[in-house]
Amino acid sequence: MKKETYKMGKLGKYEYMKKYTMIRAFLPDTRKATLSNIKIMMKLYKSVFLKPDEGTGGHGIYKITRSKSSFILRTGSNSRTFSSLNDLYTKVQRSLIRDKYIVQEGIDLLKHNNRPFDIRVMVQKNRKGSLDVTGIIGRQAKRNKIVTNYHSGGTPLPVETLLKSHLNEKSRKKYIQSIERLGKDASIVLGKNYRSKRAFGVDIAVDHKMNPWILEINTKPDMSIFNTLKNKTMYNRIRRYSENKG
Incomplete structure (x- = not known):
């Protein structure tokens, strides 16, 4: 079997996947x-996320939000306000360069019980x-946190x-099926490059208009999150597949 052509971080995966109209x-x-890219994107979007290109587990992530006359930088449950993007960038510059960060359009996540x-x-x-x-599983952010990752609380x-407070039962079922289909389509596309990988964990955000967004695809997804559910059907199926018995 042909091995993957090359390893890609978040930016490489994005550049690769956007060539495909089915998921672009x-x-x-x-x-x-870069400072110039962050400035451009803060003019285009209300908020952006700064993420390590190859990081996992929600660590080292920053969120920048624009207010009337300032910029708010959040990390973990801490926040700090800066009068200019230049000042804010100076604060995080060392981390961004050392860990090769990407800047991503901020998606205003759907909430349940006031938590995204x-x-x-x-x-x-x-x-x-x-x-x-x-x-398929949901991940709800800890109160006042900017990330939803299980290992970050x-x-x-x-x-x-x-989805109960957003869709009725019939709509919910159809919507979940569409999210599963998107996850599969995205995995098929990325799988063309990662031919030796047997599993993909697709992180999908849903905005307030119910539009889904592919935030990231993990090529070494953690299955333990599924073991936290009372119903073990999915976890058992995932384990069976991971043992190549699917």
Whole structure:
């Protein structure tokens, strides 16, 4: 089997995937985190996220929000206000250069009980080598946190629970199916480059207009989050697939 052509961080995956029309519209604007790019994107969007190009688990992430006359920098549950983007950039410049950061369009996440959440779709290869959706789970951010990751204090919850206040039962079922389909489509596209990978964890944000956005695709997804659910059906299926018995 042909091995992956090259390893890609978040920016490389974004550049690669946006060539494909089937998923291009679902990708938030993502660029290298230079001062000029951050300035351009803060004119285009109300907020942006600064993320390590190759980081995982929600560590080292910053959020910049524009207010009338200042810029708010948030990390973890801390926030600081700057009068200019230049001053803000000076504060984080060393980290951005050392860890090769990207700047990504901020998606105003849908909320449940006043806490934002996103969705992880698990996609795995079956015995025949084709991709199946084996799990879907919601991740709700800890109060006052900017990231939803489980290892950063996020709460794993069934997607049905998180969507209950936004969609009725029939609409919810159809919507979840569309999210699963998007996760699979995105994995098929990225899988063309990562041919040896057997699993993909697709992180999908939903905005207030119910539009889905592909935030990131992990090529070494953590399955343990699914074990936190009371119903172990998905976790058992994921484990079965990971043992190549799918």
